[in-house]
Amino acid sequence: METVLHFDLDHGLRTFRLSVALEIGAETVALVGPSGAGKSSILRAVAGLLRPERGVVRYGAETWLDTARGVDLPPERRRVGLVFQEYALFPHLDVLGNVAFGATDRRVVPELLERLRIGSLARARPSEISGGERQRVAIARALAREPDVLLLDEPLSALDAHTRVAVRAELHEFLADLRMPTLLVTHDFEDAATLADRVGVLVEGRILQLGSPEELVASPSNSFVASFTGANLLVGSAVAGRDGLTEVVLENGAGSLWSTAAATGRVAVAVYPWEVSLSRKAPDDSAVNHLRAPVASLVPLGNRVRVRVGPITAEVTASSAARLGLREGEVVVASFKATGARLLPLDA
Amino acid sequence: MRATPFGVGLVAATALSLGFLLLPIVAIFTELSLTELRDGLTSDVARDALRVTAETNLVAMALIIAFGTPTAYLLATRRFRGRALLVTVVELPLVLPPAVAGIGLLAAFGRLGLLGGTFETLGVEIAFTKIAVILAVTFVASPFYVRTAVAAFESVDSDLVAASRTLGAGPGRTFARVALPLASGGLGAGAALAFARGLGEFGATIMFAGSLQGVTQTLSLAVYQEFDVAFANALAIGALLVVASALVLLTAKLIPVWRRFSTSTSTTVSAPSVSR
Numbered sequence: 001m002e003t004v005l006h007f008d009l010d011h012g013l014r015t016f017r018l019s020v021a022l023e024i025g026a027e028t029v030a031l032v033g034p035s036g037a038g039k040s041s042i043l044r045a046v047a048g049l050l051r052p053e054r055g056v057v058r059y060g061a062e063t064w065l066d067t068a069r070g071v072d073l074p075p076e077r078r079r080v081g082l083v084f085q086e087y088a089l090f091p092h093l094d095v096l097g098n099v100a101f102g103a104t105d106r107r108v109v110p111e112l113l114e115r116l117r118i119g120s121l122a123r124a125r126p127s128e129i130s131g132g133e134r135q136r137v138a139i140a141r142a143l144a145r146e147p148d149v150l151l152l153d154e155p156l157s158a159l160d161a162h163t164r165v166a167v168r169a170e171l172h173e174f175l176a177d178l179r180m181p182t183l184l185v186t187h188d189f190e191d192a193a194t195l196a197d198r199v200g201v202l203v204e205g206r207i208l209q210l211g212s213p214e215e216l217v218a219s220p221s222n223s224f225v226a227s228f229t230g231a232n233l234l235v236g237s238a239v240a241g242r243d244g245l246t247e248v249v250l251e252n253g254a255g256s257l258w259s260t261a262a263a264t265g266r267v268a269v270a271v272y273p274w275e276v277s278l279s280r281k282a283p284d285d286s287a288v289n290h291l292r293a294p295v296a297s298l299v300p301l302g303n304r305v306r307v308r309v310g311p312i313t314a315e316v317t318a319s320s321a322a323r324l325g326l327r328e329g330e331v332v333v334a335s336f337k338a339t340g341a342r343l344l345p346l347d348a
Numbered sequence: 349m350r351a352t353p354f355g356v357g358l359v360a361a362t363a364l365s366l367g368f369l370l371l372p373i374v375a376i377f378t379e380l381s382l383t384e385l386r387d388g389l390t391s392d393v394a395r396d397a398l399r400v401t402a403e404t405n406l407v408a409m410a411l412i413i414a415f416g417t418p419t420a421y422l423l424a425t426r427r428f429r430g431r432a433l434l435v436t437v438v439e440l441p442l443v444l445p446p447a448v449a450g451i452g453l454l455a456a457f458g459r460l461g462l463l464g465g466t467f468e469t470l471g472v473e474i475a476f477t478k479i480a481v482i483l484a485v486t487f488v489a490s491p492f493y494v495r496t497a498v499a500a501f502e503s504v505d506s507d508l509v510a511a512s513r514t515l516g517a518g519p520g521r522t523f524a525r526v527a528l529p530l531a532s533g534g535l536g537a538g539a540a541l542a543f544a545r546g547l548g549e550f551g552a553t554i555m556f557a558g559s560l561q562g563v564t565q566t567l568s569l570a571v572y573q574e575f576d577v578a579f580a581n582a583l584a585i586g587a588l589l590v591v592a593s594a595l596v597l598l599t600a601k602l603i604p605v606w607r608r609f610s611t612s613t614s615t616t617v618s619a620p621s622v623s624r
Contacts, residue, residue, distance in 0.1 A: 048514075049510050049513065074513065075513035076513050076514075076516045076517060076518050080514055082511070084507050088505065088510070090512075101515050101525070102512075102515025141515065142514075145514075145515050
């Protein structure tokens, strides 16, 4: 039987209340949200480093925290592996000393060093190894304790952009093989989508939406989730229009957009950059939404280019950008289909 | 750079201050011939004083470290109401005139003092014994250690302590394996400062322990006793104290530097094995 981590926390933070309940089986769940959304507090409460005002933390049949019954196990009695944001490796111990620090059985240490490819660094101090290596040491150290639950606090934020992508792919594979309840927090949706089976968007202490990364992108529940998953948001008021479509009259007189979704009143039109195509003049195809505006910026991303056109961002292949001869300041037409224009309630 | 009147003033004031501070120390050595130094240091008074100083200061340092370390850890890691007041109590001996410390110790532990009766029934006499020297030194020197130790424990990254706890180490093991080793540089520096203060202790000791040769007469007290009997002996003992104090101060300054240096050396030494 799969053992489940369950927690339900309620705790007052500086400007809002943290109120989060979650069940995690043998899977990786990511909580993603802007900094200051209460992500680290959740991890600390599960690990026993922060005592919430009210809450329950259970692993299988074990109760780690139940404020109503006065149960609050100290961190050393919860079988939790916590990987800190800056890794928190002990500077006075070498890699071996760090990994062996909490080992329940010293025989697992050499095997862990090999598994995380840090065997050759056993005698190095944390200050002498790279960021990616430090992360692997921190993970090995957490696992040496043979925890029931793994918690990772912003596992990629301490890395430079260059190593980040490689480490992310590695970490994804590693976590997928782990088969234990794993909770990670990050401010980056792409990191969350790569690493986790389920992603929860956390804003001001509450999970706005929880689902697979694909679900969040396909049907974000509100404009915040949409913008967090990378969508363009255009605000306007929706009215029933011709052909059963909804017409959204954009604010500040930028024209109208059309959507197949039904809505009335003030809404946000969410459209993902990869659903937007660019052309020199309005194309005669199935896309009904066209925005004419000058190119504000061009940012190459490997084989893609992110192009800012007026109020929206389009993502096109590098070869298309070259074929169109896109240059800053030139007027182009950004087009997307009415079926790609999601209509979302604006945040209250 | 053009010499401004302000710059000239700064340099002049600094030169005057340093000259004033160094002159008495230089004078001790220039007023003393090598023979006088040797005779002074081998005199009975000096030998007895050195022995008393060593014995009492070692015990006092052991007490300061044994009780001051946990006190400092508590003050550094807990936040509670009245903490500032406790810190003030710990620091009080720093500003208390030593004579007041001496009279206070006498009022507390003297035969007619607050706890005098208690100790008398136990058959322990404190005032004017070696125990009195130890208590006087402990009283005046402890804040030098505890203050530095609180700062050293406060500078230990709280994430490291948290990491230790999540790795299964209880508060005691976390203290021994994480906080203590990481604070050790600061603790060493604090101990050296306290030791230097203890070596120079005079006022509280003479009031509470007297100046009995071979029993309570420390090096500082011997300087005072000898200066109108045998001035050269007083100078010789003074020279010894100058050297000892300078060594202790240098140790206190070098411990943090040396620790940083030793870690950076190990970096260069093991770097090749890392790249392999």
